[in-house]
Amino acid sequence: MLNQILDNLRQGNTILYPTDTVWGLGCDATNEEAVKKIYKIKNRKESKSLIILVDSIEMLQNHVGNIPEKALKILKETKKPTTIIYNNPIRLAPNTIASDNTIAIRIPQDEFCIQLIKEFGKPIVSTSANVSGEPTPKSFSEISQAILKNVDYVVNLHQEKVAEKSSTILKVEGEAIIVIRE
Template sequence: MLQADLTACVRTLREGGLILYPTDTIWGIGCDATSDEAVRRVYALKQRADHKAMLTLADSPGRVMGYVDAIPDIAWDLIELSERPLTIIYPHGRNLAPSLLGPDGSVGIRVTRERFSHALCERFRRPIVSTSANLSGQAAPGCYDEVSQEIIRGVDYVVHYRRTDRSTARPSGIIRLGADGTIQVIRE
């Protein structure tokens, strides 16, 4: 089932579609982070204002290098030493959908180690949007059973892997790295 899900997800992402998938934190809506049209579909599905940036997942720190102007030295240590999922907001994103970037050009990227999302990013060879699978203003789903039918109907493919997993999920930590070397903890 895992391999079939990965194959279907990659095909869906390459066609500009949206997926509902388990991540290293909670269930998420995903799309090709380089496709502005796909990213806009995610905003529309979530009924979310497009000035609220969404994060992306990558399979390795090396992959992140293609999507930000620079990776501060501290970022390498943070990625390596973090014991739980950590989203880093970099000052200048590039080669990504313009609607994915914050108003200041920043982008949040998390290197995932979770089995499914890591393998998906690795196979797709591009970053994948990862935003909570909920309508704007509603609680983020910790497990598949908490995802609304509206979200399920609004995506092009729903992953089967981990649907029965009821473990408690936590959102990632978030740290913003400034171009001037400043570090700001957004969420621990």
């Protein structure tokens, strides 16, 4: 199964997969055409940025020029899924980056996600598996047919899993870290 997922990602295809929070739509976060497919599936404007998953602090450093010490401390100590919005991202598809030149990145707390990203060797997009404006599905069974029929590959794993909630979102503001979503 992992090889099929990796083949799809390498070909610029989209995947529907379980993350450490909710079911996500994903693709190669460095491939602008693949990212366009995600926006099309979600029926979402490209001006709304996406969350990116990386497998480690080392991979994070390859895509964020400066990680403040406070953010590193949070990443090392957090026990719950935490996404941090960083300034001035690099080496990512331009359409993953917000208009204010920021990017939301999370190191997932899920073995499957970590292994997938590590094997792929690049960040993967992770946006909730819903059409823009509709509720975020809490389980695979709640994912709409519009999403299922338009994604290139569905990961057959943890389909019984019910998500507790989305990740906490924090933002780097100079040397401060502010809470966007608890």
